[in-house]
Amino acid sequence: xxxxxxxxxxxCVMCALGWNTVxxxxxxxxxxxxxxxxxxxxxxxTAAAAADPQVRRDYxxxxxxxxSGIILSRPPGxxxxxxxxxxxxxxxxxxxxxxxxxxxxxxxxxxxxVQDALWNYFLGPPSHFEECGVTPEQVERAYQKTVSAxxxxxxxxxxxxxxx
Numbered sequence: 511x512x513x514x515x516x517x518x519x520x521x522c523v524m525c526a527l528g529w530n531t532v533x534x535x536x537x538x539x540x541x542x543x544x545x546x547x548x549x550x551x552x553x554x555x556t557a558a559a560a561a562d563p564q565v566r567r568d569y570x571x572x573x574x575x576x577x578s579g580i581i582l583s584r585p586p587g588x589x590x591x592x593x594x595x596x597x598x599x600x601x602x603x604x605x606x607x608x609x610x611x612x613x614x615x616x617x618x619x620x621x622x623x624v625q626d627a628l629w630n631y632f633l634g635p636p637s638h639f640e641e642c643g644v645t646p647e648q649v650e651r652a653y654q655k656t657v658s659a660x661x662x663x664x665x666x667x668x669x670x671x672x673x674x
Contacts, residue, residue, distance in 0.1 A: 547572040548621035552612030555620050559609065570605045573624040580629065592632060604628055 547555075547569050558565045574594060581589050595601055611627035612620070663669045 544619065544621045548576055548619065548624065550620050551616065552618050552620055552623050553616040555612050555623075556609070556616065566605055566609075569620065570601060570608070572620075573604070573608065573628060574601075576621060576624050577629055577632075580625075589633075594632070599631070607631065 550558075555569055559569070577594055581592065581594075595604075599607075608623060608627055612618070612623050615623060615626075618626070660669065
């Protein structure tokens, strides 16, 4: 059992380190691949929109295309029925939503603002649990079960401290 616990701990540590590496690589890749208006900062968006209100339309068009691209890149059936222009949150409301978000987050890339503000508005904040196909409740139950098993083994004298 000791080997299994050590192995499980090692696997968990490797997964956590690997997840951080993958997340960092994805962040670098995402930033490097964004082009056009989405590559500007929120500060640049705000300044451009103030100087020429017609530019707002260009940024909104870019945002709609970006979100459409995200939808097209996802597996079939994931976003069934998702409407990027619902009657309750039309394009002008989305634009104002983005402007407000950018006013509070000037240093963020416009593409990140679209993803954080609009995309999360439509779908809710992302969940790492959903990406793995489990619910937070399932993770919590598994954690409690594992902790209980470890406590029981400790009480029964089956667990011994690691040698340093």
